[in-house]
Every structure is written in structure tokens, then in C-alpha cells.
Amino acid sequence: MYDEITNSIRVSVKPVYLEDQSSPDENHFVWAYQVRIENLSAGYGQAVVLHDVAPARWNGCIRVLRRLQALSRRHGVALPVTLLVVPCYHGVVATPPPYLWWLRRLARGGHELALHGWTHLDDGPAPRRWVERWLRRHYTAGEGEFAALDEGEARARLLEARAWAGEHGLAMRGFVPPAWLISRPGLDAVSNAGFDYTCTLSTLLALPGREALHAPAIVFSTRSGWRRMLSVWWNRWQGWRTRHAPVLRFDLHPDDADHPAVLRCWSRLLERALRERDPVCLSEAVARAREPGMHPATEGA
Numbered sequence: 641m642y643d644e645i646t647n648s649i650r651v652s653v654k655p656v657y658l659e660d661q662s663s664p665d666e667n668h669f670v671w672a673y674q675v676r677i678e679n680l681s682a683g684y685g686q687a688v689v690l691h692d693v694a695p696a697r698w699n700g701c702i703r704v705l706r707r708l709q710a711l712s713r714r715h716g717v718a719l720p721v722t723l724l725v726v727p728c729y730h731g732v733v734a735t736p737p738p739y740l741w742w743l744r745r746l747a748r749g750g751h752e753l754a755l756h757g758w759t760h761l762d763d764g765p766a767p768r769r770w771v772e773r774w775l776r777r778h779y780t781a782g783e784g785e786f787a788a789l790d791e792g793e794a795r796a797r798l799l800e801a802r803a804w805a806g807e808h809g810l811a812m813r814g815f816v817p818p819a820w821l822i823s824r825p826g827l828d829a830v831s832n833a834g835f836d837y838t839c840t841l842s843t844l845l846a847l848p849g850r851e852a853l854h855a856p857a858i859v860f861s862t863r864s865g866w867r868r869m870l871s872v873w874w875n876r877w878q879g880w881r882t883r884h885a886p887v888l889r890f891d892l893h894p895d896d897a898d899h900p901a902v903l904r905c906w907s908r909l910l911e912r913a914l915r916e917r918d919p920v921c922l923s924e925a926v927a928r929a930r931e932p933g934m935h936p937a938t939e940g941a
């Protein structure tokens with residue numbers, strides 16, 4: 641089977657050798673080809689998500705958005721970005737007015753704002769098992785704020801964040817936990833708070849029904865040289881193996897435009913996605929999770 645996607649059109653060709661019509665002794669071989677042409681433009685989406693939007697990471701966010709604007713212009717398509725906002729990033733509550741104007745301008749310009757925790761710092765109960773300790777202390781460098789919260793604490797932080805957003809006139813329909821780590825009671829709190837959707841590393845969940853859509857993420861770790869190198873290799877493979885995913889996410893961070901190899905890798909993968917998929921923000925993508933036939937997420941989704 642040969643399979644190629646160009647401009648959202650998938651052409652699959654399956655060759656079949658017709659033994660009864662062939663005469664190998666006379667060097668005569670007959671093949672039939674079954675060709676299937678599918679228009680994927682209505683079915684496949686790609687979403688760009690920018691994490692850790694906060695005054696302390698503002699300059700990095702601007703550098704990533706500039707690159708996205710350049711790609712959008714080059715391909716002549718609108719490229720909506722879902723911006724994951726942290727109201728009190730690492731405990732800093734001050735939000736300069738120009739930063740707030742910038743957020744409102746992006747929201748008016750076709751981008752989407754979603755909530756990404758309150759402080760982005762994991763100060764929940766100490767991890768009990770080594771896997772949990774590795775995930776929370778090392779893999780995420782202690783940033784998985786919602787990883788171990790009980791429902792009451794999660795609800796309190798969501799209320800505080802919602803109040804902050806309301807005070808500044810910022811609408812946020814989705815919630816993506818820092819590092820995609822969220823406890824079961826934390827997820828209940830998000831669902832009960834009336835958010836439309838949330839995400840894990842590979843799934844988009846519609847709320848409150850928790851219908852799950854496969855939406856794997858291209859994501860880089862840039863904390864050290866070896867992490868960047870591994871990330872580039874991993875994402876080249878990830879870009880290939882996720883080519884048939886209904887929604888492909890590019891989960892970018894504010895320093896993802898600062899390392900040439902990383903910047904090159906996600907730019908190339910995104911350019912390919914722009915030729916094959918429809919750009920959507922997460923709130924549009926989640927509508928696909930609600931289509932008939934989608935099932936509630938099971939444990940670990």
C-alpha cells in the first residue's frame with residue numbers, strides 16, 4: 641500500500657499482482673492498481689497551543705508568535721493560536737496593563753485564551769511512589785500544579801483564576817493543566833467549574849461528558865542540550881507516526897523559538913501540517929470530540 645497526502649487530499653494505491661493473467665516465462669507480468677482518493681480537509685485538524693503565557697515569559701511568547709505569523713503569511717492561511725494563560729505565574733500577581741491589552745488584542749484577532757493553572761507550581765502533597773516523584777519533581781521540574789490537588793483546593797484555585805480573568809475582561813473556555821498533570825479530584829473540579837475542554841498529552845477531552853479525541857502533541861524539552869537533541873529526534877518520528885491523527889497539536893513554549901534546531905524542527909512539521917490539515921483552535925477541535933460515536937475517556941486517557 642502506498643499512501644501520500646498533499647493539500648488535504650490523500651491518495652492511497654494498492655498494487656495487486658494478477659498471477660492468472662501473467663506469464664513469467666514470457667516476461668509478461670500483469671498488475672492491477674486499486675486507487676483510493678479521500679478529501680481530508682473536513683476531517684483533519686491541527687492546533688497550535690502556546691503554553692505559559694505570563695508577563696515573565698512575555699518576550700519569549702512574542703518571539704514564538706512572530707514565527708507563527710511568518711509561517712501563516714507564507715502559506716496564506718489564518719493560524720489561530722490557543723494561548724494558555726497563567727494568572728499568577730510562579731506566585732507573581734502583577735500583570736502590567738500593556739500585557740493585558742496584548743492578550744485582549746490577540747483574543748479579538750481570532751486567537752483563543754485558555755486557563756493554564758493559577759501559579760504553575762506544584763506545591764501539592766509530597767509524592768508517595770517513585771514514578772509519581774519522577775514525574776512531578778524531575779520530568780516537570782516541579783511545575784505540575786494540579787498533579788496532586790484535592791477537589792477543594794483545585795476548585796479554590798480555579799475560582800481565583802476565573803475571578804482574575806473576569807476582572808480583566810478575558811474569556812477562557814478551556815483549562816489545560818500545567819504539564820498535563822491533573823489528579824482525578826482535580827479533573828472533577830475542572831469539569832464542575834463549567835470549562836468546555838481539557839487536554840492530556842495525547843487526548844482532547846470534551847467536558848463535562850469527557851468524550852475523548854486522539855490529539856497527540858508535538859512538544860519539546862529545551863532545558864539542556866541533550867534534551868533538545870532528543871526532542872528533535874523524537875518529534876521527527878512523532879510527526880510521521882501521528883500523520884493520521886484526527887487532530888495534531890503543536891504545544892509550544894516561550895523559549896521554543898530560541899534554539900535553532902528546535903525552531904527548525906517544529907517549523908518544518910507545522911508547514912507540512914498546514915499543507916495537509918485545517919488550522920483550528922482547541923475549542924473548535926473539541927467539537928469533533930462531541931461528534932456521535934465518540935466515547936468518554938477511560939482511565940489514564
Ligand SMILES: [Zn+2]
Nearest residue numbers: 691692818819
Ligand atoms: Zn505550562
